Amino acid sequence: MSAPWITYRPEIKVLDATIRDGGLINDHQFDDRFVRAVYDTCIQAGIDYMEIGxxxxxxxxxxxKFGPWKxxxxxxxRRIIGEKSPAVKIAVMADAGGKTDYKTDILPKDQSIIDTVRVACYIHQIPEAVDMIKDAADKGYEATCNLMAISTVHEAEIAQALEVVATTPASTVVVVDSFGSLYQEQIRSLVHQYRTALEGTGKEIGIHAHNNQQLAFANTIEAIIHGANRIDATMGGLGRGAGNCPMELLLGFLRNPKFHLRPVWQLIQDHVVGLRREMEWGALAPYIITGQLNQHPRTAIAWLGSDQRDRCADFFDRCIAEV
Amino acid sequence: MSAPWITYRPEIKVLDATIRDGGLINDHQFDDRFVRAVYDTCIQAGIDYMEIGxxxxxxxxxxxKFGPWKxxxxxxxRRIIGEKSPAVKIAVMADAGGKTDYKTDILPKDQSIIDTVRVACYIHQIPEAVDMIKDAADKGYEATCNLMAISTVHEAEIAQALEVVATTPASTVVVVDSFGSLYQEQIRSLVHQYRTALEGTGKEIGIHAHNNQQLAFANTIEAIIHGANRIDATMGGLGRGAGNCPMELLLGFLRNPKFHLRPVWQLIQDHVVGLRREMEWGALAPYIITGQLNQHPRTAIAWLGSDQRDRCADFFDRCIAEV
Structure with missing residues (x-):
């Protein structure tokens, strides 16, 4: 067999989003021991960023109501990280939509342990997101733009958004498949659109995939092949709804010798297996259905919390009726 | 968003392998009620073939030791099928390696309810497989060649095998990722190799993917994009080890209006949810590990049957030591 993946791109950087995305399942109530274990694993595994909340x-x-990671x-x-490793950058997510008092709550960089502020927005929140990106960059942070739910947005609108984002100091623009509804061909097309729109700006393309259709890892590979260099994954795929691209699959695929797979398996053995008894995520039938229909997973989350949870055909009927 | 998948290829035919591949988990001991429900679902869903054992x-x-589907x-x-529907063809798998008394056990077509004999072989069994394919075709069946475990076979050997298979009456040659170890680029390359080798023979290319790396559906899509027209899937992904490409994902992707997704969800609701309490399949950690290492899943199956089952880092160490 030929092996086109035998080489590696040193530009690729991996971000662990376990605590941030996983926190959407349990109101960010992870105990310190687990959060610290994820941080230590990131160091040992050669992961570049940890997005903590x-x-x-x-x-x-x-x-x-919410734990500290909200x-x-x-x-x-600082309680988790202690003496900060230079190897792993700390990222936080800042939602647009009036959810973040960014002017006051995001301190000047020299007063913070945070390295990177990832600004997450829907398409209609782009103007606010631009202000947030500028604010973070002015304060000394790396800033990124995570444009969410693009599977519901027309290409022309995405183009307009990218035109605006291109003028900001964001280092990275992340392709976010919030509903886990995109197929590989669509990911390829989006990565090309982002690359073309951002050409000459020095910005990197990121990928953040959800696993509703069991395509999070495949779509991440597809984005990498077509030029994405900022890659989100989570330990055991832990994340809201169907979860994310599993770190243990991603690091098995990447051939950069700086990444180490074994610490990830150790974390899964020591912590994630146990978490599965308390939290639920993965490509369960209702998440597949919302993914196929390009819908937000919230109805699937509610269905799985009801005594109807195993009645996937009934859930299908209900979702189809709403289309 | 552009939608390159908005059209469909009428040549695509889908084979349900639930009972055949799933039988490898439970020694083929499915009860008649479930087997009949799968058959009825194939009829209702527009599925072209049911591989029953x-x-x-x-x-x-x-x-x-084994149930009837071995x-x-x-x-x-006939007990299951009763009055046969003209809509769904019945396929059986015949293993090479001296496992099948094909000369006596495969009856002349006019004495059988079977339509298609799928001859499964490893690369070194090709000469026997050729005899089996000819025997089946001579008796009046459609025959196919399922060359297994090709992720462990060099391209040049695959080329030699295809050269031989090209001369047989096999209607289809199936790309089989037995270990669930192949990435999309490798699937693409294999499909192209098969197409080139079989050009002018009128043979179709098939795809049979396993889900160790959560790539069964993605690799199936990849094979379809590059020309595979004979597609294997199973209800709920039921199949040995990590399981197969899930039918509920495949039919959601295919846009041919002859396929109907809802009956598949009904079958999952009525039967597969319950089976999950008795049988285990899916991309569990040990299956990911054997897939990544391009190993047969048998060690992972044994590990999951032991009291070490959740110790995936230990299993990783053990598998690495064997490489």
């Missing part, structure tokens, strides 16, 4: 305003997300403070971060 | 010699597979007799088949 959100910077959501506590006016929006009451700390009585609005992660410097104290939270 | 093996034609293994009862000298090799004692009927005291050596399926005409009586077994």
């Amino acid at each position: 959100y910077k959501t305003s506590q006016k929006v997300a009451a700390p009585t 609005s992660c403070s410097e104290d939270d971060l | 093996y034609k293994t010699s009862q000298k090799v597979a004692a009927p005291t 050596s399926c007799s005409e009586d077994d088949l």
